Amino acid sequence: MNELMTARSLTTRPVVTLGGDAVAHVKDTVCDAAAARITGFTLTGRGLLSGPLKEGLPWSAVYALGHDAVMVRGRQGLVSAAAMTAHQQTVRARVLGARVVTEAGTEVGTVLDVVVEGGTGGRVVGFRVAASRGFAPGPTRHRRRVYVPRGGTLEVAGRALVLPGEAVRHVADDLSGFTALVCGVPGARRGPLP
Numbered sequence: 001m002n003e004l005m006t007a008r009s010l011t012t013r014p015v016v017t018l019g020g021d022a023v024a025h026v027k028d029t030v031c032d033a034a035a036a037r038i039t040g041f042t043l044t045g046r047g048l049l050s051g052p053l054k055e056g057l058p059w060s061a062v063y064a065l066g067h068d069a070v071m072v073r074g075r076q077g078l079v080s081a082a083a084m085t086a087h088q089q090t091v092r093a094r095v096l097g098a099r100v101v102t103e104a105g106t107e108v109g110t111v112l113d114v115v116v117e118g119g120t121g122g123r124v125v126g127f128r129v130a131a132s133r134g135f136a137p138g139p140t141r142h143r144r145r146v147y148v149p150r151g152g153t154l155e156v157a158g159r160a161l162v163l164p165g166e167a168v169r170h171v172a173d174d175l176s177g178f179t180a181l182v183c184g185v186p187g188a189r190r191g192p193l194p
Helices: 175-182
Strands: 005-007 014-017 022-032 037-044 052-058 062-065 070-072 099-102 105-118 124-131 145-149 155-157 160-163
Touching: 005 175, 014 145, 022 052, 022 105, 105 145, 145 175
Parallel strands: 014 070, 099 160
Antiparallel strands: 005 105, 014 022, 022 037, 037 052, 062 070, 099 105, 105 124, 124 145, 155 160
């Protein structure tokens, strides 16, 4: 499995051609939540005062999503941002703040971020969640933030994500622990929440 990263960490990441030319910066990630895949990126200009670009970067034009940059073969892969986002919404608009519940109706919490696979994958593998009191008891002021795998199925119902019950049996407190959990590293799994 490729490196895991959060969608929010992709904001302002440079878009660079394989020839080394800087094209733009990522403004937001566009995804198909039901298919659990990145479908592209909206872009902003490279300058300090530059605003959003009318062009977007579809996932099909991405050569690789790396730790430091989004690599593309060339600028010719860019498309109209409006056309690209016509049927999908940005992570910020659609997923952040959405409720997470299990198929059995257990409230898990609220989505703070989306965890995606880098490289050539572009898969959504989980979520960073502000856990509900029933899921992770504790003081309201300091709600526990946990990483939850998306599981084998993911349903989107309005502003709620419905995960299979087995997906939330094991969670991680940080991204490195979540990476170990998703990759199946022995001893990395955290037991059910109290």
